[in-house]
Every structure is written in structure tokens, then in C-alpha cells.
Amino acid sequence: MTESFDIIVMGAGPSGAVAASYLARLNYKVLILEKETFPRFVIGESLLPCCMEYLDEAGLIDAVKERGFQVKSGAGFYREDKRCEFFFDDQYTKGWTWTWQVKRAEFDQILAEQAAKNGADLRYGCEVTAVQCSKEKQTVQYKTKDGGLKTAEALFIIDASGYGRVLPRLFDLGKPSSFKARGALFSHFIDVKRTPEASSNIFVHSFNNNSSWIWAIPFSDGTTSVGIVGDQEYIQDMASDGAVQFKEFIRTFEDLNGRFDESSYLFEPRTILGYSVGVKSTFGEGYVLAGNSTEFLDPIFSSGVTFATASGMFSAKLIDRQLRGEQVDWQTEYEDKLRKGIDVFRTYVAGWYNGDFQTIIFTENINPEIKKQICSVLAGYVWDETNPFVKKHDSILATLAQVIRIKEREKTA
Numbered sequence: 547m548t549e550s551f552d553i554i555v556m557g558a559g560p561s562g563a564v565a566a567s568y569l570a571r572l573n574y575k576v577l578i579l580e581k582e583t584f585p586r587f588v589i590g591e592s593l594l595p596c597c598m599e600y601l602d603e604a605g606l607i608d609a610v611k612e613r614g615f616q617v618k619s620g621a622g623f624y625r626e627d628k629r630c631e632f633f634f635d636d637q638y639t640k641g642w643t644w645t646w647q648v649k650r651a652e653f654d655q656i657l658a659e660q661a662a663k664n665g666a667d668l669r670y671g672c673e674v675t676a677v678q679c680s681k682e683k684q685t686v687q688y689k690t691k692d693g694g695l696k697t698a699e700a701l702f703i704i705d706a707s708g709y710g711r712v713l714p715r716l717f718d719l720g721k722p723s724s725f726k727a728r729g730a731l732f733s734h735f736i737d738v739k740r741t742p743e744a745s746s747n748i749f750v751h752s753f754n755n756n757s758s759w760i761w762a763i764p765f766s767d768g769t770t771s772v773g774i775v776g777d778q779e780y781i782q783d784m785a786s787d788g789a790v791q792f793k794e795f796i797r798t799f800e801d802l803n804g805r806f807d808e809s810s811y812l813f814e815p816r817t818i819l820g821y822s823v824g825v826k827s828t829f830g831e832g833y834v835l836a837g838n839s840t841e842f843l844d845p846i847f848s849s850g851v852t853f854a855t856a857s858g859m860f861s862a863k864l865i866d867r868q869l870r871g872e873q874v875d876w877q878t879e880y881e882d883k884l885r886k887g888i889d890v891f892r893t894y895v896a897g898w899y900n901g902d903f904q905t906i907i908f909t910e911n912i913n914p915e916i917k918k919q920i921c922s923v924l925a926g927y928v929w930d931e932t933n934p935f936v937k938k939h940d941s942i943l944a945t946l947a948q949v950i951r952i953k954e955r956e957k958t959a
């Protein structure tokens with residue numbers, strides 16, 4: 547028997563939960579098919595203030611608030627003896643000034659199950675294996691936990707399958723990323739001697755001549771996520787001895803030294819390689835891609851969940867309009883809009899690794915107005931075109947970094 551729905555959402559991560567919850571609250575019949583059973587592990591634990599807008603609009607934020615996750619009010623960047631801290635209450639765009647750091651297993655479960663409370667039909671252990679799309683209806687085949695094959699149909703499908711990339715694989719939509727293949731090695735630790743300085747916000751420390759960095763993300767339960775990111779070969783080498791080097795290495799950072807011991811690992815360090823991906827197109831007849839199944843750039847600015855929730859919300863609103871009989875221009879209203887935000891972050895990610903961004907933030911006297919404008923980008927407000935660091939992102943970082951370098955050379959000459 548084929549079941550019928552208005553919308554089928556493939557994947558119950560943040561992109562799927564936001565879209566499903568928003569649409570279910572408008573009384574659409576929404577089915578969420580999720581391969582795993584939540585809670586399940588996924589990396590990506592430090593949120594950006596901008597994502598609060600979408601969690602709020604989707605009717606999910608109160609359930610997250612109840613859990614009492616670690617409040618995050620800023621981000622610190624370090625390189626050797628240089629430090630630059632951003633606080634989101636001192637930013638250009640008028641928006642959220644705080645967010646959370648979350649263990650994703652719990653956070654994603656809260657979102658998915660709140661989407662279900664808001665009316666979506668959430669089914670765990672259901673892996674989508676085949677999809678057919680046409681002007682009239684969309685058909686999805688999925689495998690249940692007990693091995694059974696089922697079929698469901700809908701007017702519209704959202705691919706929110708993240709790293710599963712269901713439609714990019716089935717419809718050959720994948721495209722290599724413009725960034726080189728990097729990787730990450732990470733674990734969670736019992737943070738035995740957390741310093742007051744390290745108690746709430748993420749810190750990122752650049753090393754290996756800007757090609758690598760380490761993160762520390764403290765959680766409210768006294769544990770911390772620590773990981774390193776770098777060229778794929780470097781990460782593979784670090785992981786090759788059972789991550790013994792990794793465990794030693796993280797102790798060489800001033801802020802991490804002495805905080806963790808051998809017995810404090812919550813799981814053996816895990817590796818993820820080659821996560822940067824792109825797509826040729828983000829929509830088609832009867833379907834749209836949201837979250838990581840579209841494009842994932844790099845974890846440096848913690849933008850993944852913000853893009854996931856933003857694209858989940860943008861796609862849900864357009865589907866609602868289309869199902870109410872309005873004409874939707876998916877190219878300009880979805881893809882171009884999404885790519886605008888992605889391109890802003892692309893510039894900042896490139897600027898992190900080529901050194902321009904680091905030159906600007908680690909300069910001795912960063913102009914406070916400039917710092918506020920950059921802070922809004924780091925808070926995720928990448929669609930605020932009144933911000934010159936958004937509007938002129940493709941030239942402003944490189945130009946400013948060049949000016950700073952010239953001034954610094956003149957000073958030392």
C-alpha cells in the first residue's frame with residue numbers, strides 16, 4: 547500500500563526538522579523518514595546566533611531552551627601569542643546575541659521530536675533507497691529497520707539527508723568542492739580542569755602556518771569537544787597510531803594543557819575526511835535540497851547548522867507558497883539566495899586559510915566598527931547586505947589585509 551503525504555522530508559537533522567516543523571504547523575501532512583534512530587552521533591556542535599531565528603520561527607526553540615545547553619556568547623581565535631575574541635552582543639546586525647553549544651545527538655533528537663509534537667509523522671530506522679520525481683507526484687521507496695520495503699508519495703520532497711546526500715547521488719547532482727580535501731580528528735573529553743576563560747565559548751587556535759587549527763567547544767555537563775582540522779594527509783598521519791599523537795599534541799596548546807588526561811576520553815578519536823562538497827543544482831521538479839545535502843564548505847566558522855536551518859526554513863516557505871498555488875521562481879528565490887550566503891562564507895573560509903582573515907583579526911588595533919561588522923558575519927548574518935563585510939565580501943577582506951600588511955611592514959622598516 548502506498549501512503550500519501552503533502553511533503554516527505556528525507557533526514558531528521560536540523561535542516562529536516564526545521565522544514566518539517568514549519569510545514570506541519572501550517573497543517574500540511576508531513577512525513578519525516580530518518581535512517582537512524584535518534585539519539586545518534588553527528589559532529590557540528592557550536593551554533594551561530596542567526597540559527598536561533600529559524601529555530602524560533604519553526605516552533606522549536608522553547609524545547610531546546612528547556613534542556614539548558616551551554617550558552618555561547620562569542621568566539622575566540624588564537625594564533626601563537628595573538629588573541630582575538632568576538633562577542634555577539636557587540637555586532638553590527640541587530641539580531642540574536644547568543645546561542646548554544648550542543649551535543650548534537652541530544653539537540654537533534656529534541657528538534658526532531660518537537661517537529662513530531664508539532665504534527666510531523668517522524669519515522670526512525672527508515673532509509674530512503676529510491677526516488678522518482680515528476681510534475682504531478684513524487685514517489686519515495688524506503689527500507690524499514692526490519693528489512694521491509696515501503697513506498698510513500700507526496701506533492702513535494704525535501705532532501706535533508708546531510709552527509710547521506712540522497713538526491714545528489716540518485717540524480718547525479720554532486721559536484722566537487724572548490725576547497726582542497728581536508729579532514730578532522732576529534733573526541734569528547736571530561737574537562738577536569740576547565741579554566742574560567744574556557745568555560746563557555748568556542749576557541750579556535752591556528753597552527754601549521756594557517757593550514758591547520760584546533761577547536762575546543764565546552765558543553766554544560768563539564769565535557770568538551772576537541773578536534774583538529776588540516777590537510778587530509780596530516781589528519782591521516784595524526785590518526786595513524788591510534789591517535790596517540792593527537793592526545794599528546796592537544797596538550798601542547800596553552801589553553802588545553804592539563805585539562806584532560808588519558809582516562810578522560812569519552813570515545814576513541816574519530817576521523818572524518820573530504821567533507822567539503824558541492825552540488826550542480828539545489829532544486830528540480832517536485833524536490834529541493836536543504837542543509838548539507840546542498841553544499842558544505844568547511845567547519846572553521848561553525849556555519850553548518852545555521853545553513854541547515856536557514857535552507858530548511860527558506861525551502862519550507864517556498865513549498866508552502868507553491869502548494870497554495872503561487873508561482874515560485876526556485877532559481878532566484880531559493881538557489882541564488884542560498885548561494886549568496888554560501889559565497890560570503892566561502893570568502894571568509896578562503897581568507898582563513900590564505901591568511902587574509904587572520905591578518906585582519908590579529909592586527910594590534912583592529913578598528914572597532916570593522917570588528918562589529920565582521921562579528922555579524924561570524925554570527926551567521928550573511929544575508930544582511932547593509933553590512934559592508936557582507937556586501938563587498940569578495941574584495942574587502944583581501945584589500946584590508948593588504949593595507950594592514952603594508953602598514954605593518956612600514957612600522958618595522
Ligand code: FAD
Nearest residue numbers: 557559560561581590592674707708710837838845850851
Ligand atoms: P545532518 O545533521 O547530517 O542530518 C541528516 C540526517 O539524514 C541524518 O540524521 C541521517 O541519518 C539522515 N539520512 C542520511 N541518509 C538518509 C537516507 N538515505 N534516508 C533517510 N535518512 C537519511 N556545523 C556547525 O553548525 N557547527 C560546528 O561547530 C560544526 N563543526 C563541524 C566540524 C566538522 C569536522 C564537520 C565535518 C562539520 C561540522 N559542522 C558544524 C557541520 C555540521 O555537521 C552540518 O552542517 C550539519 O549537521 C548539517 O545538518 P543537516 O540537517 O543538513 O544534516
